[in-house]
Amino acid sequence: MEKYFENLNPPQIDAVSSTEGYIRVLAGAGSGKTKVLTNRYAYLVEGLGISTQNILCVTFTNKAANEMRKRIKRLLHEQSEGIYISTFHGFGVKILKEDIHHINYPKNFSIIDTEDQKTILREIYEELNLTIKFMKFKELLRKISLFKLNPKYISWLVDPTKGITFDDSMTTLDIVIRKYLYKQRKYFALDFQDILNFVMYLFDNHLDTLKKWQSRLHYIQVDEFQDCSDQQYAFVSRLAQKNNNLFVVGDPDQTIYTWRGAKPQYLINFDKNHQNVKTIILNQNYRSTPEILDLSNKIIKNNKLRIDKDLFTENPNGIQTVHFHGKNEFEETKYVISTINSYITTKSANFKDFCILYRANNVSRFIEQGLLQEDVPYVVLSGVSFFERREIKDALAYLKMVIYSDDLSFLRTVNMPKRKFGKVKLKKLKEIADGNDNTLYNTLLISDRNAFSGTDIESYIAVIEKFKKEYSKMKVSEILRDILDQSGYDILLRTEGDQDRIDNIAELLFSIQNLEHEYGEPLTLEDYLEQVSLYTDTERQEKDAVKLMTIHSAKGLEFPYVFLVGFNDGLLPNFRALKDLNKLEEERRLTYVAVTRAEKEFHMTESEGYTFQGARKIPSRFIFEIKQNIFTRIGEIDKDLLEESIKTYTNNSPQPETIMVKNSESNLYEINSFVKHPIFGKGEIKEIDDSSGTYKIYFESIDSIREINQNFKGLKIYSN
Numbered sequence: 001m002e003k004y005f006e007n008l009n010p011p012q013i014d015a016v017s018s019t020e021g022y023i024r025v026l027a028g029a030g031s032g033k034t035k036v037l038t039n040r041y042a043y044l045v046e047g048l049g050i051s052t053q054n055i056l057c058v059t060f061t062n063k064a065a066n067e068m069r070k071r072i073k074r075l076l077h078e079q080s081e082g083i084y085i086s087t088f089h090g091f092g093v094k095i096l097k098e099d100i101h102h103i104n105y106p107k108n109f110s111i112i113d114t115e116d117q118k119t120i121l122r123e124i125y126e127e128l129n130l131t132i133k134f135m136k137f138k139e140l141l142r143k144i145s146l147f148k149l150n151p152k153y154i155s156w157l158v159d160p161t162k163g164i165t166f167d168d169s170m171t172t173l174d175i176v177i178r179k180y181l182y183k184q185r186k187y188f189a190l191d192f193q194d195i196l197n198f199v200m201y202l203f204d205n206h207l208d209t210l211k212k213w214q215s216r217l218h219y220i221q222v223d224e225f226q227d228c229s230d231q232q233y234a235f236v237s238r239l240a241q242k243n244n245n246l247f248v249v250g251d252p253d254q255t256i257y258t259w260r261g262a263k264p265q266y267l268i269n270f271d272k273n274h275q276n277v278k279t280i281i282l283n284q285n286y287r288s289t290p291e292i293l294d295l296s297n298k299i300i301k302n303n304k305l306r307i308d309k310d311l312f313t314e315n316p317n318g319i320q321t322v323h324f325h326g327k328n329e330f331e332e333t334k335y336v337i338s339t340i341n342s343y344i345t346t347k348s349a350n351f352k353d354f355c356i357l358y359r360a361n362n363v364s365r366f367i368e369q370g371l372l373q374e375d376v377p378y379v380v381l382s383g384v385s386f387f388e389r390r391e392i393k394d395a396l397a398y399l400k401m402v403i404y405s406d407d408l409s410f411l412r413t414v415n416m417p418k419r420k421f422g423k424v425k426l427k428k429l430k431e432i433a434d435g436n437d438n439t440l441y442n443t444l445l446i447s448d449r450n451a452f453s454g455t456d457i458e459s460y461i462a463v464i465e466k467f468k469k470e471y472s473k474m475k476v477s478e479i480l481r482d483i484l485d486q487s488g489y490d491i492l493l494r495t496e497g498d499q500d501r502i503d504n505i506a507e508l509l510f511s512i513q514n515l516e517h518e519y520g521e522p523l524t525l526e527d528y529l530e531q532v533s534l535y536t537d538t539e540r541q542e543k544d545a546v547k548l549m550t551i552h553s554a555k556g557l558e559f560p561y562v563f564l565v566g567f568n569d570g571l572l573p574n575f576r577a578l579k580d581l582n583k584l585e586e587e588r589r590l591t592y593v594a595v596t597r598a599e600k601e602f603h604m605t606e607s608e609g610y611t612f613q614g615a616r617k618i619p620s621r622f623i624f625e626i627k628q629n630i631f632t633r634i635g636e637i638d639k640d641l642l643e644e645s646i647k648t649y650t651n652n653s654p655q656p657e658t659i660m661v662k663n664s665e666s667n668l669y670e671i672n673s674f675v676k677h678p679i680f681g682k683g684e685i686k687e688i689d690d691s692s693g694t695y696k697i698y699f700e701s702i703d704s705i706r707e708i709n710q711n712f713k714g715l716k717i718y719s720n
């Protein structure tokens, strides 16, 4: 048998050898769709003699594209490069790099990410004298993104004769958006959303280019087709129009991106939208044990909007899946870590065999902390690790200034917020310090500060000195809160308007309060900084390390041992999904994706305590929707918690609006209720804005209204 068909089952062989026409493969989790896509690609090249220049293979992530390229290279014995194996965006960029000049844009355009977008917005705010009161960057970026849904804007960017004009009738928002476009043009920058917009614009306005690409791409295959958006669908459909060879693979049960425009119906209705479609179903799973599969099948069965398909496997039996219930986060972390450590010895597992999954990034904190304390090597694969985030580093540097006043902390804080103490002043200070062999801060204290007049350095020194005197009488959480407030760092964050950063600081504060509570004796600033320096100084070992990531980023990956942590109602399913059947089903699909990543063992863990919103934590409803005897439960759930959980689920599914009903345990707030904020103190809820997920709260201390995230943990019911 030819190597492309070796070890494949009959439907897989069918899929690999079906090269012509419109073909749809409905592939369950772990049923070998990646294998099919790679083997088919190799078969096209070697079996049919097609040049790699004529095959487009679209994957959903760069990670998947790299993996596929690697596998194809292995299959093809490195003889040819898969030049068009990439994501939609990656391929869009390839087209633009070749042809963007047809629409009057230079080929050396740059691609900007969200941080770059924010830098542009910062410039605009400065120019227009705007502050965050006008609009938060995140919201503004959303507005810009909405604005760009109408592709008309492209003509402004590509046709300088049209120019971008401003007039008095425009709203500030109009002006900001136009300035954003103006700057984009000035920097020849394309943001993520522009890429496919530009390609489609190019195809519409330059037919020859479209024809060229259509003729070039004889075969097109698309992975994760259930996650195709309108635009992505239009894009591949157009490219396939000439040769009519379009092979799509997907699993409707793994649709987890509808919130950003995925339309699974393109997969479901593929046979209606195209003629003579051949459908192949892959439902034999090769990845997981029957026990893991049983759990995933039972969970996803509760979705009403789906095509029913059960996966089966011939893999040997393993151990039952586990539900661990802990009394608090520490117990939960302990369970995860002790299981990992014991498997390292008893099952000769490696750290890299373990993956810890969670619904949202902010859940990773308590697990990370535990892993660091126990010296378990780990790597966070989605985004920046909590303790590496800029704002967390800044906040800790302020604390370190109080005790150590070391140069690194000084450099991090002295001009953050801006105190007109820029490069020139620093250079001068460094020269004096070097001459005296002293630290920068001490040099500043003892030197003649006339040399630094015109800066706000005095207020900085005053704050640090004040805390040096007072800190030993204060709690660490109070020091942090007050120093960020008095140094102006808090205001800076709020002016920047990055809600994530504000939330992260609140999360740090919350974690310190927790530690103060759990520590057993009064937690001193010295103790805390000693502990936390462990968190920040760890070298991350890429190789043999436990992997931490969100479920979204785990899509397409597999690991021998998987832990799904923070499996609580309100986290997974996310509290925003509780009111909406479609969203709730997407959360169930996310859980399905999490379970099906596991090869040998799957552990779902959760613990008691309080959720982000301040409500009592209860286990995820998804655990109770299935038969309780198909997994092993470790840890006892008290009767009252169990009853409360069951009551909450039965009362609230599938019309979960009622979950917002206030009861003694939950403090999802109502209008006019009084709350306590760790930084602003007492406040009154004036408005509940579910569309943005915020409370509008009037705070006496600042005599104004602030929008606070509904999922912010630090908010408590106010009591005297």
Ligand SMILES: Nc1ncnc2c1ncn2[C@@H]1O[C@H](COP(=O)(O)OP(=O)(O)OP(=O)(O)O)[C@@H](O)[C@H]1O
Binding pocket: 007, 008, 009, 012, 027, 028, 029, 030, 031, 032, 033, 034, 035, 036, 251, 285, 286, 287, 555, 556, 557, 558, 596
């Ligand atoms: N015919 C087969 N025989 C043996 N192993 C197979 C076969 N097909 C696939 N596998 C193995 O099963 C696992 C899952 O395959 P693959 O990663 O291609 O699945 P997938 O369908 O892309 O999964 P998912 O959608 O869940 O990410 C891999 O380890 C793969 O090597």
